[in-house]
Amino acid sequence: MSPDxxxxxxxxxGRRRIDWRETLFSFQSFFGLIAVFVAAxxxxxxxxxxxxxxxxxxxFNVVRAVSEIGIIAIGMTFxxxxxxxxxxxxxxxxxxxxxxxxxxxxxxxxxxxAVLIVLAVGLVFGLLQGMASALFGIQAFxxxxxxxxxxxxxxxxWSDGQGVAIAYGDGPNEAPVTFSLLGERTFGxxxxxxxxxxxxxxxxxxxxxxxxxxxxxxxxxxxxEKAARLSGVPVNRVKIIVFGISGLLAALAGIVHAGxxxxxxPNDGAGYELDAIAAVVIGGTAxxxxxxxxxxxxxxxxxxxxxxxxxxLNNIDANVQLLIKGLVIVAAAALQRLRPSS
Amino acid sequence: xxxxxxxxxxMTGIGKRYGGVLACQxxxxxxxxxxxxxxxxxxxAGKSTLMKILSGDITDYSxxxxxxxxxxxxxxxxxxQRAGIAMIHQELDLVPGLSIAENLxxxxxxxxxxxxxxxxQMRVWTQALLRRIGIDLDPRRPVGELRVGEQxxxxxxxxxxxxxxxxxxxxxxxxxxxxxxEQLFAVIDELRREDAGIVYISHRMDEIGRVAxxxxxxxxxxxxxxxxxxxxxxxxxxxxxxGRPVRTLFRAxxxxxxxxxxxxxxxxxxxxxxxxxxxxxxxISLTVRRGEIVGLAGLLGxxxxxxxxxxxGAGSAGRWDGRVLLDGxxxxxxGPRAALAKGIAFVPEDRRISGLVxxxxxxxxxxxxxxxxxxxxxxxxxxxxxxxxAAESAKRLRVKLSSLADPVGTLSGGNQQKVVFGxxxxxxxxLLLLDEPTRGVDINAKAEIxxxxxxxxxxxxxxxxxxxxxxxxxxxxxxxxVLRGGRNxxxxxxxxxGEADLLAATMGETAAGGAR
Numbered sequence: 001m002s003p004d005x006x007x008x009x010x011x012x013x014g015r016r017r018i019d020w021r022e023t024l025f026s027f028q029s030f031f032g033l034i035a036v037f038v039a040a041x042x043x044x045x046x047x048x049x050x051x052x053x054x055x056x057x058x059x060f061n062v063v064r065a066v067s068e069i070g071i072i073a074i075g076m077t078f079x080x081x082x083x084x085x086x087x088x089x090x091x092x093x094x095x096x097x098x099x100x101x102x103x104x105x106x107x108x109x110x111x112x113x114a115v116l117i118v119l120a121v122g123l124v125f126g127l128l129q130g131m132a133s134a135l136f137g138i139q140a141f142x143x144x145x146x147x148x149x150x151x152x153x154x155x156x157x158w159s160d161g162q163g164v165a166i167a168y169g170d171g172p173n174e175a176p177v178t179f180s181l182l183g184e185r186t187f188g189x190x191x192x193x194x195x196x197x198x199x200x201x202x203x204x205x206x207x208x209x210x211x212x213x214x215x216x217x218x219x220x221x222x223x224x225e226k227a228a229r230l231s232g233v234p235v236n237r238v239k240i241i242v243f244g245i246s247g248l249l250a251a252l253a254g255i256v257h258a259g260x261x262x263x264x265x266p267n268d269g270a271g272y273e274l275d276a277i278a279a280v281v282i283g284g285t286a287x288x289x290x291x292x293x294x295x296x297x298x299x300x301x302x303x304x305x306x307x308x309x310x311x312x313l314n315n316i317d318a319n320v321q322l323l324i325k326g327l328v329i330v331a332a333a334a335l336q337r338l339r340p341s342s
Numbered sequence: 343x344x345x346x347x348x349x350x351x352x353m354t355g356i357g358k359r360y361g362g363v364l365a366c367q368x369x370x371x372x373x374x375x376x377x378x379x380x381x382x383x384x385x386x387a388g389k390s391t392l393m394k395i396l397s398g399d400i401t402d403y404s405x406x407x408x409x410x411x412x413x414x415x416x417x418x419x420x421x422x423q424r425a426g427i428a429m430i431h432q433e434l435d436l437v438p439g440l441s442i443a444e445n446l447x448x449x450x451x452x453x454x455x456x457x458x459x460x461x462x463q464m465r466v467w468t469q470a471l472l473r474r475i476g477i478d479l480d481p482r483r484p485v486g487e488l489r490v491g492e493q494x495x496x497x498x499x500x501x502x503x504x505x506x507x508x509x510x511x512x513x514x515x516x517x518x519x520x521x522x523x524e525q526l527f528a529v530i531d532e533l534r535r536e537d538a539g540i541v542y543i544s545h546r547m548d549e550i551g552r553v554a555x556x557x558x559x560x561x562x563x564x565x566x567x568x569x570x571x572x573x574x575x576x577x578x579x580x581x582x583x584x585g586r587p588v589r590t591l592f593r594a595x596x597x598x599x600x601x602x603x604x605x606x607x608x609x610x611x612x613x614x615x616x617x618x619x620x621x622x623x624x625x626i627s628l629t630v631r632r633g634e635i636v637g638l639a640g641l642l643g644x645x646x647x648x649x650x651x652x653x654x655g656a657g658s659a660g661r662w663d664g665r666v667l668l669d670g671x672x673x674x675x676x677g678p679r680a681a682l683a684k685g686i687a688f689v690p691e692d693r694r695i696s697g698l699v700x701x702x703x704x705x706x707x708x709x710x711x712x713x714x715x716x717x718x719x720x721x722x723x724x725x726x727x728x729x730x731x732a733a734e735s736a737k738r739l740r741v742k743l744s745s746l747a748d749p750v751g752t753l754s755g756g757n758q759q760k761v762v763f764g765x766x767x768x769x770x771x772x773l774l775l776l777d778e779p780t781r782g783v784d785i786n787a788k789a790e791i792x793x794x795x796x797x798x799x800x801x802x803x804x805x806x807x808x809x810x811x812x813x814x815x816x817x818x819x820x821x822x823x824v825l826r827g828g829r830n831x832x833x834x835x836x837x838x839x840g841e842a843d844l845l846a847a848t849m850g851e852t853a854a855g856g857a858r
Binding site for chain 2: 208211212214216217220223224227229232290291
């Protein structure tokens with residue numbers, strides 16, 4: 001700062017001097033991921049000297065498991081950035097998984113129309129939740145809690161409460177073989193297709209949040225809704241669209257889910273919303289809105305995925321797994337509080 | 343008169359360092375019994391730091407504090423309170439849902455023999471305290487129902503209930519109407535008679551002359567001058583605070599006003615849901631011409647804010663009667679976005695709550711209103727255009743900052759306000775609505791904002807400015823419209839009147855009769 005109060009100083013590129021502490025914290029989840037990854041290698045069971053965690057089969061499993069939660073978590077990041085929350089995503093995933101199966105198997109639709117219908121259902125479901133929240137001023141928590149029940153109910157009605165197995169073939173009550181691609185790998189059998197979808201979406205979302213006018217508005221709404229409104233930001237529109245995005249991505253995750261498991265059950269995705277929220281929180285996005293990134297969320301989702309995997313590889317009791325996951329989330333949130341300057 | 347009174351508090355050689363910044367340096371400060379000691383300085387001069395040290399909020403400092411002659415070192419605010427020092431914060435720390443009595447004795451409620459809270463005792467004590475400072479409120483009323491001014495008085499009563507001998511008041515009048523300020527001053531006079539010592543922090547020169555005995559000016563963490571507050575002039579004080587002669591505080595005249603820009607005809611709002619504490623327009627007529635600055639005067643509750651919000655499309659939803667014409671065209675903005683598109687801009691009353699996203703950068707806060715017009719192709723915003731607009735705006739408004747990427751919350755109040763102004767000016771408005779644009783802004787920034795208003799008007803923008811600072815209304819505006827009870831009751835040309843006339847007009851006959 002200049003001692004002369006009359007001098008206006010504006011650095012041309014507007015970049016702030018980098019504070020190492022801040023840098024450290026902004027990569028917090030990334031360091032966490034590395035730590036968990038290293039721990040996974042160290043604690044991995046071995047067979048014939050081979051580290052089981054690092055086998056391509058196992059890594060494939062990790063990435064595949066991460067993809068579904070990751071796709072949902074990207075949508076969740078948008079919602080949380082505006083200061084909302086979407087509890088319905090797990091149920092929408094179930095709705096769309098069962099919907100895909102029913103449309104492909106019972107209704108004998110082609111892959112393209114089936115996917116399109118399911119995505120539309122997710123999108124509309126999300127938009128409706130957004131409208132209920134924005135236009136009637138109901139808290140997102142309440143709206144999407146109701147949405148969770150409604151989506152679950154719809155899923156059971158759509159499938160008569162039954163899981164629907166997907167058999168592939170050209171005959172009646174068989175799904176087109178193309179749909180089974182979702183369960184396959186590409187690039188020499190290393191990269192699962194769902195991971196490719198997840199990565200593509202993540203890149204799109206990161207670019208979108210960095211460059212678009214909509215994202216500027218979204219961050220402003222999350223940071224201070226009243227100020228955003230008075231600044232001429234179309235607050236309601238932003239909120240509605242954000243819930244639409246979340247619903248759309250949850251539906252996409254449901255399609256992936258059906259493709260990977262070759263079936264759809266109305267109970268699929270139960271509790272996924274909590275994993276998605278955990279990924280967002282571990283990734284450093286503030287639940288109060290206005291601060292956070294998809295990069296963080298992707299890291300958070302990977303961290304959770306690796307953690308889940310290593311616990312399972314070591315045959316840790318499922319209940320203890322839950323306990324450890326809970327502690328990791330609390331630790332991540334506590335670290336956020338130590339962050340300087342915010 | 344108070345100079346030989348015993349010293350209640352004596353601070354000697356106080357120093358405090360934040361990283362590389364010396365917030366206080368070798369400061370000597372004392373408070374005598376029965377004295378109001380004003381503490382002046384620009385934002386960042388060290389007033390708050392010094393008072394936080396005295397009230398126990400800051401515990402690592404150098405120097406000494408003596409309370410009534412005995413050395414003291416506080417480990418926290420509770421220690422300071424025990425020693426009889428209480429701070430009345432700018433942000434009122436009351437629990438809205440609890441009654442006045444419950445707030446006063448929160449955490450130390452009197453008990454009956456069987457251990458339940460003794461509500462009757464609490465009310466009796468509260469009543470006595472309220473009476474002592476001359477206010478008449480029912481101790482059972484929830485604090486949330488009180489007006490801001492009354493809440494302020496309740497916080498003073500709470501300090502007294504702690505047996506405070508020294509009260510620190512930080513900008514106590516910033517949210518008060520003229521009548522409430524008078525009531526506060528009466529309370530302060532009463533406290534002075536009871537030999538309390540009061541530290542009074544304020545940006546308003548007129549108040550200091552009225553209420554204080556002594557004034558100490560801080561600049562860059564050091565004491566630069568001490569005045570007899572009663573004989574000190576505003577220019578002297580301003581010069582000491584800024585460290586050089588201050589340009590005339592108010593704007594130079596800005597030429598002739600042009601043709602009519604805004605015409606409000608008998609505007610009445612019938613809100614769909616009536617909210618308590620809101621005073622909707624109930625038959626307001628006024629005009630603003632291009633290049634003209636029109637003031638809105640009135641007591642708290644006269645409906646100034648509500649009128650501005652209504653014109654901006656941010657008021658209560660509901661039916662309108664009457665008409666609002668902008669450039670002869672009927673307008674009724676559905677919301678702020680629509681208002682901005684029509685050329686109506688608004689700077690709200692509380693920049694921290696309704697103006698800014700404090701943790702976001704200056705850049706983001708400056709361009710948020712125009713960001714969707716800075717798109718290159720499709721969805722993508724041009725970063726270069728954002729930079730250029732924000733830098734240009736910061737330069738034009740002389741915002742003091744080290745980088746556009748700094749969080750706007752780290753700027754001083756005046757500079758924050760300039761960011762809000764800059765954002766609105768980037769939308770190229772025809773009409774600028776301002777609600778208390780200089781509240782909580784230091785004197786230098788205030789002068790700059792007045793100058794800026796002159797420039798804005800000079801460009802042919804019409805300005806409608808609501809303020810409870812009479813000197814500001816008279817100094818800045820061409821005309822002042824006085825509101826009372828949601829209607830316009832008088833219109834005055836500022837060249838012909840003084841503050842006393844304006845005060846009388848805002849209070850009106852009925853209010854004048856009610857005031858003591």
